[in-house]
Amino acid sequence: MSRLKALPLFSLLLSLSAVTVLGQSNGEVRLAVNGLATGSYTSGRVQVYYKGQWSNICNTGFGSYEANVICHQLGYDSADNHSFAAVDSYGIDDHPTLLANVSCANNNLHIFQCSYEETFSCDDRNDVSVACSSTPVWTDPHQEHLRIIPSRYPSMGRLEIYLSGDWDTLCDNGFGEGEANTACRQLGYTYALKYNHISDMEGVHGRTTQYTCCSSSTDCIDSCYCNDDGAKRRKRIDIICSHDDDVTIECDFDEKEKEDAGTRDECDFTARDRVTAIVLGSVFGTIGLILACVLTVTVIRKFCLD
Numbered sequence: 093m094s095r096l097k098a099l100p101l102f103s104l105l106l107s108l109s110a111v112t113v114l115g116q117s118n119g120e121v122r123l124a125v126n127g128l129a130t131g132s133y134t135s136g137r138v139q140v141y142y143k144g145q146w147s148n149i150c151n152t153g154f155g156s157y158e159a160n161v162i163c164h165q166l167g168y169d170s171a172d173n174h175s176f177a178a179v180d181s182y183g184i185d186d187h188p189t190l191l192a193n194v195s196c197a198n199n200n201l202h203i204f205q206c207s208y209e210e211t212f213s214c215d216d217r218n219d220v221s222v223a224c225s226s227t228p229v230w231t232d233p234h235q236e237h238l239r240i241i242p243s244r245y246p247s248m249g250r251l252e253i254y255l256s257g258d259w260d261t262l263c264d265n266g267f268g269e270g271e272a273n274t275a276c277r278q279l280g281y282t283y284a285l286k287y288n289h290i291s292d293m294e295g296v297h298g299r300t301t302q303y304t305c306c307s308s309s310t311d312c313i314d315s316c317y318c319n320d321d322g323a324k325r326r327k328r329i330d331i332i333c334s335h336d337d338d339v340t341i342e343c344d345f346d347e348k349e350k351e352d353a354g355t356r357d358e359c360d361f362t363a364r365d366r367v368t369a370i371v372l373g374s375v376f377g378t379i380g381l382i383l384a385c386v387l388t389v390t391v392i393r394k395f396c397l398d
Contacts (some may be wrong), residue, residue, distance in 0.1 A: 095218075096139050105206050107381050116141045116146075116245065116247075117141065117245070117247045117281075117342065117343065118142075118204070118230075118344055118345045118346070118347070119142070119202055119203050119204035119287060119345040119347075120137065120140070120141040120142065120245055120246070120247055121138060121140050121141075121162055121166060121203055121246075122139050122146075122166075122245075123135060123136030123137065123138060123139070123166070123221075123222070123224075124136050124137045124139050124185055124187075125137070125182045125183060125184065126183030126184065127183060127184055127185055127186065127317055129146075129246075131142065131244040131245070131298065134168065134223065134224045134225075134226055134390065135182075135221070135222065135223035135224060136221060136222075137180075137182045137185050137219055137220070137221045138219075138220045138221060138222055139160055139185075139187060139215050140190075140191060140203060142190055142191065143190075144336065145186050145187075145188070147187055147188050147189065147190035148185060148187050148188070148189040148190070148191075148192060148216075148219040148220065148257050149189070149191045149192070149194055149219065149220040150189050150191065150192035150193075150214035150219070150220070151176040151218045151219070151220045152192050152193050152210055152214070152218070153192070153193040153195055154174065154176075154192060154194055154220050154349065155172065155174070156171065157195075157196045157198050157200075158174075158194050158195070158196045158206065158220075159173070159174035159222045160196075160198060161196045161198075161200045161201070161202070161203055161205075161206060162203060162222050162224075163203055163222060163224035163225065164201060164229055164356070165201065165246055165280070166204060166224060166227050166246055167222035167228055167229055167230075167239075167241075168226070168227060168228065168229060169225050169227040169229050169231060170224070170225050170227075171222050171223065171224055171225070172223045172224065172225050173222070173223050174220065174221065174222045174223070175220075175222075175223075176217070176218050176219060176220055176221060177216060177217050177219040177221065178217035180221045181349040182221050184209070185216065185219060188212075188213040189211065189215075189216060189218070189219055190210060190211065190212070191208045191209070191210065191211065191311055192208065192209050192210070192211035192214055193207075193208060193209045193211075194206050194207070194208040195207045195208070198356075199355040199356040200280070200355060200356075201279065201280025201353065201354060201355060201356060202280040202281060202343050202345055202353055204347050204350060204380070205353055206265065223263050225282035230254070230259075230366065233254040233259075234360045234361070234362040235254065235255065235256075235314075235361070235362055236253055236254065236255065236312075236359070236361075237253070237254040237315045237359075237360075238251065238252070238253055238254075238275055238278050238279055238313060238359075239251075239252050239254075239259070239279075240252075240279065240341065240343075245295065247281065247339070247342060247343045247344065248340075248341070248342040248343070249340060250338055250339070250340050251275055251338075251339045251340065251341045253301060253303075253313065255301060258299070260299045260300060260301045261299075261300050261301070261335060261338040261339070262300065262301055262302070262303060262339040263300045263301065263302045263333035263338070263339070264288045264338070264339050264340065265302055265333060266302055266303070266304035267288060267302070267303065267304070267339050268304075269284070269287075269308070270305075270306040270308050270310065270392075271303050271304065271306040271313075271316070272284030272287040272288075272341055273306075273308060273332065274306040274307075274310045274313055274316060275313060275341060275343075276341065276343035276344075277311050277312075277352055277353060277354050278311065278312050278313060278354045278358075278359045279343060279354065280353050280354055280355070281343035281344060281345050281353060282344070282345050282346045282349045282350065282352045282353050283343070283344060283346060283349070283352075284341055284342070284343055284344075285342045285343065285344040286341070286342040287339065287340065287341045287342070288339060288340065288341075289356065290328065297368055299339070300333040300334075300335065300338065302333070303316055304316070304318065305317060305318035305379065311352075311354055311356070311358065311359070311373050312358065312359035312361075313325045313359070314359060314361055321349070330341075
């Protein structure tokens, strides 16, 4: 079943005009070599789907943070390096250069979470290129980490979740608009454009898991709960479900709602717990040291006075 986000008519028309071909969602990125773009490239000229067309990025203000966000969005852990057309070897490219002064935070997941400016005056020789590491971003996954595979476009494909040391598919039984939007937000997008079933996705992986009761405002799959019989319970169960029923999804990005998109650490509760433990450990350790010093000084003063 396909679902469209509930938008005012004017915004809906804009949304549809920005997605002219399946998988080419707003802010989609790809890499091109000699004018040819495929999903298999780990390096090449950066192209961004912007206002209904593929465009390039000017290298003004472009650095390692921006390169990392591009590679992360493509499914790689980080960028090994970045360059621009005048000095790289990726050949010609006849797409317009429409974005400049892109500025990202290192925890951004999507290029449109970054700030940028429109440009119509950047020379093609200044088009940005990146070389991504070959390490997938999910090599060291956290519990309930999400990924979309396999697909020509990183925003569209089969949805999988990491549970208890393995990647599982999600069953479409009970998977609705709330769950789809939550998954897309966790992946750095703002909402689900379509889900169940976009197309025939080859390959299966692991068990199937069911998620329901994600509200329209839930940001992380880990935070989805149901109220059953007055009790707040997680609604996640291992079920017998054919891989023909695996959830497939297509995410999109609405710049007007960019604050809804998740970041790298937002749903990594394991990392957050580690940081909390370190901070609390340091605080209590410092307090303990101060108390020990005070106690020592008190004992010494008492001993000397006596």
